[in-house]
Amino acid sequence: MIERTLFDSDHEAFRESVKHFAEREVTPHLLRWDEAGAVDRKIWQQCGELGILCPTVPAEYGGAGVDRLFSMIVLEELAPLGGLGISLSMHSDIVAPYLLAFASSTVKTAYLPKMVTGEMIGALAMSEPSTGSDVKAVKTTAAKVSDGYVINGSKIFISNGFECGLVVVVAKTDPAAGAKGISLFLLDASMPGFKKGKKLKKVGLKSQDTAELFFDNVHVPASHLLGEENKGFGYLMHELPWERMQIAIAAVASAEAALELTIGYTRERQAFGKPVIDFQNTRFKLAELRSELQIAQVFVDRCMELELKKQLDPVTAAMAKYWCTDLQCKVVDECVQLHGGYGFMQEYAIARAWTDARAQRIYGGTNEIMKDIISRTL
Numbered sequence: 411m412i413e414r415t416l417f418d419s420d421h422e423a424f425r426e427s428v429k430h431f432a433e434r435e436v437t438p439h440l441l442r443w444d445e446a447g448a449v450d451r452k453i454w455q456q457c458g459e460l461g462i463l464c465p466t467v468p469a470e471y472g473g474a475g476v477d478r479l480f481s482m483i484v485l486e487e488l489a490p491l492g493g494l495g496i497s498l499s500m501h502s503d504i505v506a507p508y509l510l511a512f513a514s515s516t517v518k519t520a521y522l523p524k525m526v527t528g529e530m531i532g533a534l535a536m537s538e539p540s541t542g543s544d545v546k547a548v549k550t551t552a553a554k555v556s557d558g559y560v561i562n563g564s565k566i567f568i569s570n571g572f573e574c575g576l577v578v579v580v581a582k583t584d585p586a587a588g589a590k591g592i593s594l595f596l597l598d599a600s601m602p603g604f605k606k607g608k609k610l611k612k613v614g615l616k617s618q619d620t621a622e623l624f625f626d627n628v629h630v631p632a633s634h635l636l637g638e639e640n641k642g643f644g645y646l647m648h649e650l651p652w653e654r655m656q657i658a659i660a661a662v663a664s665a666e667a668a669l670e671l672t673i674g675y676t677r678e679r680q681a682f683g684k685p686v687i688d689f690q691n692t693r694f695k696l697a698e699l700r701s702e703l704q705i706a707q708v709f710v711d712r713c714m715e716l717e718l719k720k721q722l723d724p725v726t727a728a729m730a731k732y733w734c735t736d737l738q739c740k741v742v743d744e745c746v747q748l749h750g751g752y753g754f755m756q757e758y759a760i761a762r763a764w765t766d767a768r769a770q771r772i773y774g775g776t777n778e779i780m781k782d783i784i785s786r787t788l
């Protein structure tokens with residue numbers, strides 16, 4: 411295996427603490443959380459205490475102000491354990507960066523410290539019942555009034571939507587202008603007219619909070635406009651390489667964990683008087699998966715080097731998102747096969763890995779949209 415060179419001793423110490431936290435506070439609850447359709451709310455505060463939330467947020471807002479490798483570590487350790495990793499990365503590494511980049515200092519001071527502690531959970535609301543891939547077709551409107559905006563519309567499939575305290579909402583400030591009429595707003599869930607719909611029942615990522623949101627004449631003060639009016643589409647594009655990298659990172663880590671699990675299982679499981687791993691088919695299959703994951707890891711790590719230097723371009727990030735999530739789905743499917751019937755039983759971690767993986771090819775921009783982005787450069 412090729413040695414990874416991204417991390418220093420501080421990163422490794424942090425990884426150990428996240429690993430121990432996961433063993434103690436996450437793994438024992440996974441089945442219960444899946445059945446309940448939610449994680450315990452207190453896990454967010456526990457993550458906050460350990461510095462797992464918003465690690466890159468600067469110290470003036472309560473964060474550690476460290477580099478994105480710390481976020482990568484959180485994902486690598488927690489994404490293989492179900493929906494919590496994705497929920498945390500939405501909060502820490504998608505929503506918080508929007509506030510940092512585009513919110514006024516008053517808004518930053520009001521919200522970021524609460525995000526760092528886990529007191530408030532963040533969400534990003536782009537998708538709507540009638541549009542997901544085509545963001546510029548959103549129908550939610552933000553009409554200008556004397557002291558701010560009035561927002562009307564609805565959103566669907568919003569990660570952290572049910573528990574969120576704040577949401578970055580994509581809305582049209584100039585409906586006739588397409589992508590040039592989109593703005594971003596920070597909504598507080600306590601604002602009158604902001605309603606949360608039911609928690610959506612998913613086939614995978616069962617404990618991950620995904621919900622509908624409704625805005626019925628929500629009055630938003632002008633200070634909650636993020637950046638400038640009608641520049642929202644550009645802002646959404648700004649952080650996309652990093653957002654897609656997060657999905658690729660989660661994909662490779664989750665697939666690697668599934669492979670490890672399967673190597674262990676096939677060593678233990680006997681068929682025809684010998685361990686399943688002793689069949690040539692099993693060894694060759696595991697060898698193929700190990701090779702492909704090693705190749706994926708090297709690519710992801712190189713992309714991360716570029717990301718740290720702010721040199722990761724949208725096309726390369728699209729390649730990472732598409733290829734790594736396709737690979738993840740292939741790996742976990744083969745791993746289920748090598749578990750036989752037990753691989754289809756809910757209490758087996760490999761079954762959860764299989765159902766959880768599927769959404770990775772859909773959110774963050776579908777893999778078809780990734781190929782469209784790549785194909786435009788041919």
Ligand SMILES: Cc1cc2nc3c(=O)[nH]c(=O)nc-3n(C[C@H](O)[C@H](O)[C@H](O)COP(=O)(O)OP(=O)(O)OC[C@H]3O[C@@H](n4cnc5c(N)ncnc54)[C@H](O)[C@@H]3O)c2cc1C
Nearest residue numbers: 534535536537541542543567568569769773774775776778
């Ligand atoms: C678990 C989960 C969590 C999510 N979290 C969030 C969240 O936090 N915030 C948020 O805003 N959204 C979230 N989403 C929504 C997600 O981003 C969308 O589902 C996704 O972007 C696809 O949009 P859609 O479902 O409307 O599919 P559609 O856009 O209707 O696409 C349907 C099919 O058509 C294909 N297609 C569409 N356009 C093209 C094209 N130009 N070329 C080729 N094929 C195309 C798609 O690839 C897909 O296969 C989440 C979704 C899931 C499942």
